[in-house]
Amino acid sequence: MSEMFRHSQLIIQQTVVKNKMKDPVLIIAGPTASGKKKLALECADRFNGEIVSADSRKVYRYLDIGTAKPSVADRERFPHHLIDIVDPDQPFSAGEWVSKASDTVRDILRRGKLPIISGGTGFYIKAFQEGLSEEMASDQEIRAGLDQELAESSPAAMHDRLTSIDPDRAAELAVNDTVRIIRALEVYYSGGTTFTEARKARHLDGGDYRYLTIGVSMPREQLYSRINERVDAMVDAGLLNELKAVLANGYSRELVSLDTVGYKEWFPMLDGESDFEDCLEAVKRNTRRYAKRQMTWFRGRKGIQWVDVSEKESIAAFFETVAAFPGQDAS
RNA sequence: GGCACCCUAGCUCAGUUGGUAGAGCAGUGGACUGAAAAUCCAUGUGUCCCCAGUUCAAUUCUGGGGGGUGCCA
Numbered sequence: 001m002s003e004m005f006r007h008s009q010l011i012i013q014q015t016v017v018k019n020k021m022k023d024p025v026l027i028i029a030g031p032t033a034s035g036k037k038k039l040a041l042e043c044a045d046r047f048n049g050e051i052v053s054a055d056s057r058k059v060y061r062y063l064d065i066g067t068a069k070p071s072v073a074d075r076e077r078f079p080h081h082l083i084d085i086v087d088p089d090q091p092f093s094a095g096e097w098v099s100k101a102s103d104t105v106r107d108i109l110r111r112g113k114l115p116i117i118s119g120g121t122g123f124y125i126k127a128f129q130e131g132l133s134e135e136m137a138s139d140q141e142i143r144a145g146l147d148q149e150l151a152e153s154s155p156a157a158m159h160d161r162l163t164s165i166d167p168d169r170a171a172e173l174a175v176n177d178t179v180r181i182i183r184a185l186e187v188y189y190s191g192g193t194t195f196t197e198a199r200k201a202r203h204l205d206g207g208d209y210r211y212l213t214i215g216v217s218m219p220r221e222q223l224y225s226r227i228n229e230r231v232d233a234m235v236d237a238g239l240l241n242e243l244k245a246v247l248a249n250g251y252s253r254e255l256v257s258l259d260t261v262g263y264k265e266w267f268p269m270l271d272g273e274s275d276f277e278d279c280l281e282a283v284k285r286n287t288r289r290y291a292k293r294q295m296t297w298f299r300g301r302k303g304i305q306w307v308d309v310s311e312k313e314s315i316a317a318f319f320e321t322v323a324a325f326p327g328q329d330a331s
Numbered sequence: 332g333g334c335a336c337c338c339u340a341g342c343u344c345a346g347u348u349g350g351u352a353g354a355g356c357a358g359u360g361g362a363c364u365g366a367a368a369a370u371c372c373a374u375g376u377g378u379c380c381c382c383a384g385u386u387c388a389a390u391u392c393u394g395g396g397g398g399g400u401g402c403c404a
Contacts (some may be wrong), residue, residue, distance in 0.1 A: 032368075057368055314341085
């Protein structure tokens with residue numbers, strides 16, 4: 001018993017030493033339009049940082065206005081990473097983001113700067129910090145085949161099939177959650193192990209760092225009116241022309257990159273089945289819903305320190321917290 | 332001014348042959364292991380415009396008032 005105690009004491013000591021040596025990574029997360037960008041830029045300025053975008057849509061080239069990418073001026077002033085890294089018709093994944101972000105963060109640290117991961121794709125950030133199973137890489141061909149089978153049968157049929165292959169995973173999934181059902185089948189057909197088994201495998205993550213995770217928030221009503229205003233501003237800035245140009249360059253509406261709030265809502269108008277006002281309203285509504293889902297995600301995550309950007313004191317406290325964070329490194 | 336119709340959930344409306352009510356949309360909560368701005372799950376109490384009358388009982392019937400829409404002047 002006492003030996004076990006001594007042993008665990010040793011582990012704690014080792015952990016402390018290890019923690020002291022760990023490099024710091026600042027994470028700024030939060031719903032769309034909450035003002036992450038502004039805080040990230042200010043942190044880059046004050047704490048000698050570089051920004052790593054954690055955003056599943058800003059990775060695509062040509063989708064600039066609708067994804068609210070940072071301005072050219074801001075990007076020239078401070079390095080921004082993982083923006084414009086693939087064409088709209090190239091498949092992209094959380095795993096790819098994690099490995100690129102991992103390299104990027106290591107590189108920023110090597111240059112003696114503070115990595116600032118800023119973005120609204122909670123899944124990417126979680127995958128970076130906690131990892132993804134290595135044996136579950138995606139297989140586009142198998143997935144396409146399964147999509148085809150789904151189209152020819154039904155969600156229930158696919159769910160039944162998963163039940164016979166991997167009953168545990170099937171039990172976790174709603175019959176209509178076809179994206180995840182197909183994903184679980186894809187893992188099985190491409191690697192031979194079930195999703196449940198593969199999930200236990202070794203993990204691919206961003207690296208072993210000391211994190212300061214900041215959640216950006218503001219009162220719901222305020223966020224919603226900011227969203228509405230921002231959508232209007234995007235339209236004024238030429239959102240429709242951007243979409244039309246992307247389509248004119250041959251990128252299909254079916255692409256994941258265009259299955260994006262701010263773009264997909266205009267298709268009915270382009271087909272003459274809906275009018276401008278209705279589509280505009282749909283963009284606003286879907287952006288609000290997206291923000292709500294993001295809030296649900298981040299609310300459920302442990303270890304987030306929240307800043308209410310509608311309160312000056314809260315913002316001041318935020319900068320104090322960040323200022324104290326990299327400083328611990330030297331001790 | 333006259334006639335007709337309407338007033339029920341944030342919005343559009345259904346309904347109760349009198350026993351205090353329900354859809355769609357919006358909203359809200361939740362889940363999330365390589366499509367994640369995706370995908371999925373759950374969730375409907377509101378002076379039934381106001382006042383009075385009839386009635387054991389009125390959102391429902393009657394009368395009056397208020398508001399709206401249309402037509403005629």
